[in-house]
Amino acid sequence: MSAERTRVTVATSNLANAESTRGPDGKPYQRLDPVLET
Numbered sequence: 001m002s003a004e005r006t007r008v009t010v011a012t013s014n015l016a017n018a019e020s021t022r023g024p025d026g027k028p029y030q031r032l033d034p035v036l037e038t
Contacts, residue, residue: 003036010034 010032020029 003034006034006036 014031017023017029017031023029
């Protein structure tokens with residue numbers, strides 16, 4: 001369940017910032033990629 005929540009949170013963040021050209025620190029927005037381990 002935690003992995004699914006992380007995946008959805010990351011996808012939501014990427015979608016919300018799809019049209020963003022700058023992040024809060026002034027640098028270009030970089031998409032997030034979840035990395036999960038077993």
